[in-house]
Amino acid sequence: MFDVIRIPAFKDNYIWLLRKGATATVVDPGDASPVLEVLEREGLSLTAILITHHHADHQGGVASLLARHPAEVFGPAAESITGISQPLRDGATVRITSCDVEFQVIEVPGHTRGHIAYYGSGCLFCGDTLFSGGCGRLFEGTAAQMAASLARLSELPDETAVYCAHEYTAANLRFALAVEPGNRRLQDRVNAVAAARAKGWATVPSTIELEKASNPFLxxxxxxVAAAARRRAPDARDEVAVFAVLREWKNSF
Known part of the structure; x- marks a missing residue:
């Protein structure tokens, strides 16, 4: 099994580095500099890069990393990303021999049209689709697409570790509490996250089980949850419509 190292980047991004022995794989390296620092400090050789979608804060460091490390680059076939050597579609399998892991590729459109996630060895690397306590904005896809994508992820085993790409949990849970104030698991999570952030601790990864218990978008x-949405839009009669109301509400919360 590989170790997962959290690499902070920009204001609130996380780049994930998978380490096994002297080799490493990185997920969504928007910035090469902090990744190169870790590789040099730990004496690691980068063998693979996994990209979830085309936004610059998730793939902007690829060229600089490739200039120093001849790695394979995996990413969504449906998006134009310079440097991808292995374009991927839904259902594909990614075998990272150096980390002894096999990932299943799951297409999760919504945040972007071609967004993908990687699931394997009990870990989900989901970019900006499922967040800890929330979900990504709908920049290119539709509410129906994002709701379907989240539903697919929620079907993964409860113990799956959810490695999203941003430290948004505290803000997401403030919104979640406005939606579902009577949720005891959510109340407990709000308190735990507040205590962790007060100590400067990260709140990611979470788990599928925790997200299903406290994330309003799931x-x-x-x-x-449905009643809160219908107070804002009385015609939100099905789950996709409820999701759409919540996502629009969160945009201006």
Missing amino acids: RCDQPE
Whole structure:
């Protein structure tokens, strides 16, 4: 099994580095500099790069990394990203021999049209689709696409570790509490996250089980969540419509 190293980047991004022995794989390296620092400090050779989508803060460091490390670059076939050597579509399998891991590729459109996630060895690297306590904005896809993408991810085993790409948990949970104030698991999570952030600790990864229990975007079938959406849009009668109301509400929360 590989170790996962969290590499902070920009204001609130996380780049994930998978280490096994003297080799490494990185996920969504928007900035090469902090990755190169870790590689040099730990004496690691970069063998693979996994990209979830085309936004610059997720793939902007690829060229600089390739200039120093001849790595394979995996990414979504449906998006134009310079440097990808292995374009991927839904259902593909990515075998990273150096880390002894096999990832299943899951297409999760919504944030962008071609966004993909990687699932393997009990870990989900989901970019900007599922966040800890929230979900990504709909920059290119539709509410129906994002709701379907989140539903697919929620079907993964409960113990799956969710490695999203931003430290947004505290803000996401403030919104979640406005939507579903009666959720005891959510209340407990809000308190735990506040205590962690006060100590400067990260709140990622979470788990699929925790997200299903406290993330409103995975709970559009719950009466209190649906009622909160319908107070804003009385015609939100199905789960996709509830999701759309929540996502628009969160945009201006």
